[in-house]
Amino acid sequence: MHPSDQTIFALATGALPSAIAIVRVSGPRAGDVLRVLTGSLPPPRRAVRCDLRDAVGEMIDDGVALWFPGPASATGEDVAELHIHGSRAVAAALIKTLSSLQDVRPAEPGEFTRRAFENGKLDLTEAEGLDDLIHADTDAQRRQALRQLRGVLGDRARRWRDQIIEALALVEAGIDFSDEGDVADELIGPARAKIAALSAEIAEVLAEQGRGERLRDGMVVAIAGPPNVGKSTLINRLARREVAIVSPHAGTTRDVIEVQLDLDGYPVTVIDTAGLRDSDDPVEQEGVRRARSRAAAADLVLWLSTAVDLSDPDVAGPEIWRVRNKIDLAEERADRSLSRPDFGISAGTGEGVADLLRALTRFAAQYFGAAEAGLITRERHRTLLADAAASLARSLRPGLAEEILAEELRAAAHSLGRLLGRVDVEDVLGEIFGRFCIGK
């Protein structure tokens, strides 16, 4: 029996113990599974309380069973759902019973969604949206993932592909009538107009400059500066917990420490780095090297200094804010006017940190810009759309032979087909569904 003909099961809910746990079963034997466990098949799509028993009739749990006959189910196959008490022992007993049934096996990560995809329940961009939704940490990410799951990009790509195929049909008809110049021109002229409009539409989506991808990946803010200026104290304050070691010894932080913040729904990663200085200690040198490279790759650097350690930013980065720390100390107060930092704060007492956070939130809002309107959320989308756009652009070159024009249109349709997961996607599928949680 082919693995995809087997019936799969998985715990669909989170870590045990929990109040309730849900085990999903999908495949041709899902109905048999229900009969073995509960003695009968409940009516479709109705939650039914039942005794769940193992293969020799011993009671496993007092639970609830649901029966979703295919194809009107989440995966398109027969699906059973078992709601049990969320203890490790109950789940283990149920899983043991399920595993003992013939042609029933544990699911691979993402296998339920993969089956739904293979049964045409969703296209690949929608499956990706589902994966993003499950992994969404902030509100903006959730909204974006939900739009993808609802098919905003998939619907557009399908429409574009249909239009390309219509244009292709005109061109092919034109080729058939190539002996009759007038008829051929009457077919190919409108096809070219269609392609030009389409080409402009795709270019517009591509020009959205990766905003959607950014929202998915988050923005990175690096805290950098000389040793002991209070970088780790600041990240602890922003995180509202002790993520980094703080000490009066210069050179405390060596590794890069990351925290995820949710600023008004925008995902922001803040990193604390080693204090920048020359050192003979190879471990500290490595810390400094990492600090520099991570700061250079960040979207924003908070260059921390104090009145004592007043220094100019010594890192590369697209945007750098000067933040003067320790304004609670007398000498810092006295010297406040000497330099003009963008912000004066006390990471120790919290003074001024609210202003800094407000500015960070504004920056994030600007950075993500209209990200939520962005259709492209992954590099895969961008590459395939760019391929389609390039084929369309080539097809519009003046004086192109009709056969080559048709070839370019076929290539453009093929790229969009790959975006939707319609063609030659085996490798892509493995990569995408492998990232999913087990049970999804």
Ligand SMILES: Nc1nc2c(ncn2[C@@H]2O[C@H](COP(=O)(O)OP(=O)(O)OP(=O)(O)O)[C@@H](O)[C@H]2O)c(=O)[nH]1
């Ligand atoms: N008075 C005062 N002390 C502070 C403030 N921020 C940090 N400190 C102190 O400064 C010392 C160094 O703080 P850290 O947060 O470890 O500094 P750092 O920049 O991470 O240091 P390295 O990791 O060694 O580069 C500690 O003793 C902190 O308690 C502040 O706002 N006011």
Ligand SMILES: [K+]
């Ligand atoms: K320190």
Ligand SMILES: [Mg+2]
């Ligand atoms: Mg530190």
